[in-house]
Amino acid sequence: MKRLLPRLIFGIFCTFWILGHVVQSWHIPLVALFDHYFYDVRVRAFMPDTQDERIVIVDIDEKSLGELGRWPWKRSVLAELVRRLADDYAASVIGFDIVFAEPDDSSGLPVLDAMAHGPLRDNVAYQRVLAGQRAGLDYDRRFAESLRGRPVVLGFYFSNQAGASPGSRLPPPLLFEGQPSPGQFPVWPGFGGNLAAFQEAAASGGHFNPLMDSDGITRRVPLLGAYAGSYQPTLALAMSLMLLEAEKVRLFAPAAGAPVEWVDILGKRQILRIPVDADGAALVPYRGQEGSFHYVPAADVIAGRADPELLFGKIVLVGTTAPGLKDLRATPVGGSYPGVEIHANLLAGVLDGEIKERPAYTLVAEALLLIVAGGGLAVLLPFLSPLRGSLLTLGVLGALLGANLVLWQNGVVMPFASVALVILFTYGFNAAWGYFWESRTKRQLTERFGQYVPPELVVEMARNPEGYSMVGRNAEMTVLFSDVRNFTNISEGLDPKELAALMNEYLGAMTEVVRRHRGTLDKYIGDAIMAFWGAPLADPQHARHAVLVALEMQQAVKALAGPFQARGWPVLKIGIGINSGTMTVGDMGSPVRQSYTVMGDAVNLGARLEGITKEYGVGIAVGERTRAMCPEIVFRELDKVRVKGKATAVSIYEPLCQTSELDDGRRAELAAWQAALEAYRLQQWQEAERILQGLLRQKPDEPLYCLYRERIVHLMQVPPLDGEWDGVTSFKTK
Incomplete structure (x- = not known):
């Protein structure tokens, strides 16, 4: 954890x-x-990526500038544009994404008026001609007249600079039901509007201030904007109101003082709902890339050569794509997107009821x-x-x-x-x-246990590292000790290099056997090997694995005999002691050096059993607990012994083979041996000797049989006193 x-x-x-x-x-x-x-x-x-046939953008493009001259055009030209759109093409509503904030003096009328009030004020003929031409030369008046009575919505912008542009005027405030939430809709200190004559003549007006998000991209447009306590609609909303013949909108908030969640356009024939977010803005439902609406050059409209099928009865937005005039915005569908198309997309979404909501x-x-x-x-x-x-x-x-x-x-x-x-x-x-x-x-884990256990066990341990620790603990385990017989004589007969080579090859072969059976290599003690099973990785078959290792080690030593003799080395014989029981396992030692090892009485007995193998002439000796945990292995009982330092006698055994490998002859021999051992313990010396004589005829050089025959001969000559015989052999040395 x-x-x-x-x-x-x-x-x-x-x-x-x-x-x-x-x-x-x-x-x-x-x-x-x-x-x-x-x-x-x-x-x-998910954008439809189709063109909306209802909305057309009349474009002040390069072609139009080439025909009609640089911008700004004369207001008389714009008046003709409005007349053509409203009268000839019957546009349902015309929205201007342009602000007309300054008077048009291109006709020279101000100069003529100055002369009329100056040096030519007494010239009756001049005054008469000027009066007759004034209406034609007053381009602003002509443009204002073209707006009057026609479905034109003029655009304007709010500004962060306080005050209004000279001579400009806002359209009448928006009428609405409900109460705007304080601070929800944007409030601006200033605006740049159209000249008063134009705004008064136009049917309506709307702002074209988008909201840029923190990354500079336009995704939203505030549906309403406030200035001096009055609210103005966005250009798209103002055009929608005109299309639906609506005089006001309704603001819906779930509770008093709560943010407005949507704005309803209260049309004469239908009600359209526009969701707004916490900033009072509507999400622009972009239809696709630039060109989602038909573009018609303004020059073609003014000249009367525009395709009537494209324009007749349509919703018209007048904007510009000409270089230097183009109003470009970064949007989700393009980094340089015409601002006029933003209004077109929002207007189309309002009419379709496709404005997405963020309630x-x-x-x-x-x-x-x-x-x-x-x-x-x-x-x-x-x-x-x-x-x-x-x-x-x-x-x-x-x-x-x-x-x-x-x-x-x-x-x-x-x-x-x-x-x-x-x-x-x-x-x-x-x-x-x-x-x-x-x-x-x-x-x-590799650093801790890599020198003790095989790499594959380290990998297995790494799956649950918390389960393995070097802290001391008690566990039932099996320990193995092995030792080379007569190693002192062997070492004296070889030079140091050959002795090192011999030991490296021998220890390498023995270590491989230990690791193959999931053993933990504790240490090398000169020619001796100490290993154990059951830690750090739990092993329910620790006794069986240790016994199998001992049997294989004996076979491995025999396999080394040929190569060793070929190199002039002596043939090795080893003794192995194995014992199972409760042991203390962990990292033990001094502050200078520590080792992951096992300790306890069960370990000490294992070491004693390795030394006892020499007394009985066997290669392996195991304790009672080990034998009891290996029912599939055949054992030959060796004796009951009392080792140095222990008062309790234990039975010791020699593992022979696995049960499946035992033949009838060996089975009969084991039965005879067991009978001789029982007779021996019952002090039936003659019976025990008789059985042993039969076994020795089959195997005259068997050390165990010879040992017991010598014991029986001695006991028959010097019988034990009454009460002193318990059939246990005591060892006074390690």
Whole structure:
């Protein structure tokens, strides 16, 4: 649990850190950036990418400038444009994405008026001619007259600079039912509007101030804007009001003082609902890339050569794409997108009821998802394997993404960045922590146990490193001691290099046998080997593995005889002692040096048994507990002994082979031997000798039989006193 704590803390911290962003306690730019990015991806993935035939953009383009001269054009030209659109092409509504803030003096009328009031004020003929030509030369008046009585909506802009542009005027305030939430809709200190004569003559007006998000991209337009206590609609809303013949809108808020959630256009024939967000802005439903609406050159309209099928009865927006005049914006569907098309997209969305909403409950839902999904993964991932953790993370992300896209298709914009980032951060930290922890753990396990156990066991231990420690503990285990017979004589007969080579080859072969059977190599003591089973990796068959190792070690020594003789080395013989029981295992030693080893009475007995093998002329001797734990192995009982330092007698055995390998002849021999041993313990010396004589006829050089025959001969000559015989052999030395 200790190693999981940092992962739990990090996951929970991420969850509540990003939760703070969601509830707006603090702003995290990365979350906002990712949320914007995912919003744009959804826009591009699901936009219809078709042209809207209802809306046409009359374009002040390069062609028109080439025909009619540089901008600004004479207001008389613009008056003709309005007349053509309204009268000849019967446009249902005309919106200008242009501000007419300054008077048009291009006709020279101000100069003529100055002369009329100056040097020519007494010239009756001049005054008569000027009066007759004034109407034709007053281009602003002609433009104002062209606006009057026609469905024209003029655009204007709000400004952060206090005050109004000279001579400009705002349209009449928007009429609405309901009460705007304080601070929800943008409030500006100034505006740049159209000349009063134009705005008074026009049917309506609307602002064209978009809202740029923190990354500079236009995704929203504030539906209403406030100046000096009055509210003005955006250009698209003003045009929609005219199309629906609506005089006012209705603001809906779930409670007094709560943010407005949508704006209803109260048309004579229908009501259109426009959702707004916490900033009073509508999300622009982009149809596609630039060109989602038909463009018609303004010069073609003015000349009367525009295609009537494109323009007749359509909604018209007048804007410009000419270099130097082009109003370009960064949008989700393009980095240089015409501003006039933003109004067209919003207008089309309003008319279709396709404005997506981001209601207040999405904030609560987002917070709940963070707590449930983010917090849940933060708690679960530390306890799962990498595969299961990855599958769970992918499953949760996939489910949340699918639900998010379903909501999008149903018109609800559900934030995704916060919960996705929490999940990715939590998973990434868990994966990285797990990787580095696992690498560190494997390295530590290798450092700790690599010199004792085979590499494959280290890998197995690394799957659950908490289960393995070098701290001392008690466990039932099996220990093995092996020793080379007459090693002193052998070492004296070889030079140091040959002795080192011999021992390296011998110890290498024996170590390989130990490791093959999952043994832990404790140490080399000169020519002796100490190994044990049952730690650090639990081994329910520790006794069986140790006995099999002893049998294989004897075979391996015999296999070395040929190569050793070929090199002039002596043939080795080894004795092995094995014992099972409760032992203390752990890292033991001094501050200078420590070793992972076993200690206890059971270990001491194992060491004594290795020395006893010489007395009985056998290669292996095991204790009672070891024999009891290996029912599938055939043992020959050697004796009951009382070793030095122990008052209790124990039976000792020699493992011969596995049960499946025992033939009938060997089985009969073992039965005869057991009968001789029983007679011996019952002091039936003649019977025991008789059986032994029969066994010696078969195997005259068997050391064990010879040992017992000598004992019986001595006991028959010097019988034990009454009460002194217990059939136990006591050893006074180690």
